[in-house]
Amino acid sequence: MEIVKAELIGFCMGVRRAVELAYKVIEDYKGSKIYTLGPIIHNPSVVEELRGKGVNVLDSDFSVLDSDSVVIIRAHGVAPDELAQIEASGATVIDATCPRVLRSKQIVEANVASGKSVVLVGDKDHGEVKAVSGHSDKVVVLDPHLDYSVALDVKVPVVLVAQTTIKHDEFYKVYEFLKQEYSDVEIVDTICPSTEKRQEALLDLIGKVDAVVVIGGKNSANTRRLAMTVEDSGLPVFYIETEDELSSDILNYNRVGIAAGASTPDNVIDSVVCRLVDIGGCYE
Ligand code: SF4
Numbered sequence: 001m002e003i004v005k006a007e008l009i010g011f012c013m014g015v016r017r018a019v020e021l022a023y024k025v026i027e028d029y030k031g032s033k034i035y036t037l038g039p040i041i042h043n044p045s046v047v048e049e050l051r052g053k054g055v056n057v058l059d060s061d062f063s064v065l066d067s068d069s070v071v072i073i074r075a076h077g078v079a080p081d082e083l084a085q086i087e088a089s090g091a092t093v094i095d096a097t098c099p100r101v102l103r104s105k106q107i108v109e110a111n112v113a114s115g116k117s118v119v120l121v122g123d124k125d126h127g128e129v130k131a132v133s134g135h136s137d138k139v140v141v142l143d144p145h146l147d148y149s150v151a152l153d154v155k156v157p158v159v160l161v162a163q164t165t166i167k168h169d170e171f172y173k174v175y176e177f178l179k180q181e182y183s184d185v186e187i188v189d190t191i192c193p194s195t196e197k198r199q200e201a202l203l204d205l206i207g208k209v210d211a212v213v214v215i216g217g218k219n220s221a222n223t224r225r226l227a228m229t230v231e232d233s234g235l236p237v238f239y240i241e242t243e244d245e246l247s248s249d250i251l252n253y254n255r256v257g258i259a260a261g262a263s264t265p266d267n268v269i270d271s272v273v274c275r276l277v278d279i280g281g282c283y284e
Helices: 013-028 044-052 080-088 099-113 127-133 168-181 193-206 221-233 248-252 266-278
Strands: 002-005 033-037 055-058 069-073 092-095 117-121 139-142 158-162 185-187 211-215 237-240 255-260
Touching (some): 013 033, 013 044, 080 092, 099 117, 099 127, 117 127, 117 168, 127 139, 193 255, 211 221, 211 248, 211 266, 255 266
Parallel strands (some): 002 255, 033 055, 033 069, 117 139, 117 158, 158 185, 211 237
8 A cells, every 4th residue: 555645734834833832832921821712723632732731722711711821812813702801801812813814804804894795705603704703793604505595685895705714616606696696796815825725735636546544633624625525536535533543444445645634733644654554554
């Protein structure tokens, strides 16, 4: 069995930056109660490693915070109402919001301020979408997987923006629909190139292998999309979080591709490759 890695794999810029910042906070704020607002990234092994170093995950219960607390905002950003509650507690806020998410937020804010209707294409429950849209009830969130052809009622001019991790074809499908319905629709492409490049690298990989192992958190949207892309291609996909989940069925394939989401650490990818080599894989 030959092992072939995708050309682009593992942490994206925003995730790497957030994780590095978390480790810096551990050094800089010894003795403080350190939290990340939600899991720092969608990867259980990283979250557990940080927990072992005293960094806990803060859920919606902000009553645990006080002036000895430090709260790290993850790459997805934070909804304004949550930020206000954290700041009111006296906690120190360390902002690891990805610059690309900040850009989306600024675009949304500027267009809302100029009186335009903003439609944000994405998952309304995703942290980034809440962070980007949360400052205004004038932002309409449209899930590209639901039937958006009903009950959309916005005034022109309309500005269309995207969650950074959705697929281009999903985004442009919504654009085509809105253009039929509204006379003045402007599209601002806020999809992160990292996500797109990862998809392109995966498509390239799919053409070279018989099956693909996709490594990443089951709660990671961009990893799930990678797995869906493999499924759509018709190739078998082994979607795993760690090497322990690897099924022996993988031995049925001659060329096995490795892909990983933007929140998958290098050491987890390396462990999967090592396990494949242990069971007879060949990797150069
Ligand atoms: S996928 Fe893109 S937008 Fe999201 S954290 Fe990574 S670099 Fe930032």
